[in-house]
Amino acid sequence: MGGRRPRTGHDWKLLAESCTALLERLPELVDEHLRQLTEYSPVYGQVLPHDQQWREAEAAMRVGIQTLSAPRDSPRRDLEHAEDTGRRRAQQGLPLELLVHSYRAAGYLVWDALMEGAVGLAPERISMLMRSATMVWSAVDAQATAATEAYRATEAELRRRTDEQLQALLDALLEGQQSPGLAARAAAGLDLPEKGQYAVVVLRGERHDSRDTCSRPLVGAGLRFMWRMRADCEVGVVALDAGQGLDEVARLLDGRCQGPGGISPVVAGLAELGRARRLAELALRTCPPDARDVVRLDQRMPTALVVSQPELAGGLVADVFGALLELEPGDRAVLLETLDVWLACEGSAGRAAGRLYCHRNTVFNRLRRLEQLTSRSLARPRDLIEMTLALDAYRLPGVGR
CATH class of the missing domain: 1.10.10.2840 (PucR C-terminal helix-turn-helix domain)
Known part of the structure; x- marks a missing residue:
């Protein structure tokens, strides 16, 4: 059984000629590519202005076509370009599925154009293109993979930076900072109402058993907790829905956290979190050294005084x-x-x-x-x-x- 015939220098010469001819049609291919993408999803047209999108698509397709006929030991400029595109698209907010689709769509378009260009040519040229199909689709797959990996890495970095920014906003609120717009920015970033019902929980930090920690998410009674680790304590902000109160907070903490800890009274807005933290710390200070309970300030007022x-x-x-x-x-x-x-x-x-x-x-x-x-x-x-x-x-x- 004979196997696949290896490509000869003549095959590479014929492929290079086909790719050169295809580059002459590049503007029309880019127009068709962008038309297909916009037809597939209008999101493509919302990410970038059309002129910039056209230039970037033209550069990507040009590099991709040139790579097909480049010597085997040539640097993979197409993969470098794909990585750069993946990073940019993540920063621009294009969904990953649409990024991958754009590479697949461009691959189909280039392959169809290569086959169209072979119509009426010598059978050896058509045979050469058929033998190159695997190489073409391998190149497209490699480009899509490179773009995907760069996209995900950039997305993870952006998420980390965003998390750090949101944590900094939350920390600023808990410290009682009152800079203009701080509460509004935190509300938008954390997806919380600026004016809403909140309480703060402070848990004593000298608990070395990881099973005693509440830094993991707490879910229950429809409550949402956001935890921040400090040098000597854990501070939690809990968002209360309508009709909820400190009874639900205390019950949930009693079942999940080993104290001691303090719960502030309810405050009416993110801008009040600094005061709520101080009151929660005061509630915690009412706990004797051997206490294991999470206590409410409103039930410990004489001791708090x-x-x-x-x-x-x-x-x-x-x-x-x-x-x-x-x-x-x-x-x-x-x-x-x-x-x-x-x-x-x-x-x-x-x-x-x-x-x-x-x-x-x-x-x-x-x-x-x-x-x-x-x-x-x-x-x-x-x-x-x-x-x-x-x-x-x-x-x-x-x-x-």
């Missing part, structure tokens, strides 16, 4: 718990734990005793001792408020001790 005034908080602890602080650490811890549990049980000594694994009379005795040491009565509302706030301040790092 204490946290926001550390000097006064320290004075409150010293004034209320002064004598208590002089006890042995173990004795002091028992009394404060009893107060904490009693408050959590809404003043029920029986329920507190169940949690503390002791008799209810033991709870009463400990509370009476607390009243004696603090010179305050848990039955008086003002004294109870002072003791509750002092307990919050005492348990927060860097505030009450």
Whole structure:
């Protein structure tokens, strides 16, 4: 079985003559090519002005035709041109499918023109063109592949730059910058309403187990989160739809994130994200060191007031718990734990005793001792408020001790 006859120098000479003749028809081929493209999709005509599109198509087809008859060891100028075209089309926003189609369409047009030019010629010339079909379509495939790879690389780079720009806009909003047009640019880039309902979540950053992170996307209850990593925390912006509130945010975070963390109140617009971040950080500061919950500021307002005034908080602890602080650490811890549990049980000594694994009379005795040491009565509302706030301040790092 004989195989395909290799091309001879004479074959290359005949192909070069056919390509030279085809170059003389190039203007008419370019016109037809652009007509076919516009007929296939009007998007082609929207990417570039017609004159520029014509010039670029003429250059591409010229290089492609010249490549067909160039010596085998010649540089692939057609592939360099295809890569350049792929980069430009990605920057111009032409869909990749239309870019690939343009190369295929040009290939069909050139091949048909070559065959038309062979009509009435010697059989050897027609035979030579038929043997060149594989080479022609291989060249077209290589050009389309080069353009596609350059397109995708450029598209990825453009996406990365766009992401960085959007992240910078979001960071600027979270820092509270108020430059003109900042919120509007962020709204357009992030596809969010400039005036809408938003909340900010701040999660403490010293969590080294990657399973505890919320930087991965969170989906649920129709909420959209955007997360930013900081040196010591993660900051999330959540967009709320109509009818949604902080209950949905808290439920979703409780199921997906291991705290501690703070949730800001709802703010009305992207320009308010800086204030929301500060309030979320304040909510986080109300969490004791061993806390694992994500808490809402609107449910921690008394503690937040204490946290926001550390000097006064320290004075409150010293004034209320002064004598208590002089006890042995173990004795002091028992009394404060009893107060904490009693408050959590809404003043029920029986329920507190169940949690503390002791008799209810033991709870009463400990509370009476607390009243004696603090010179305050848990039955008086003002004294109870002072003791509750002092307990919050005492348990927060860097505030009450």
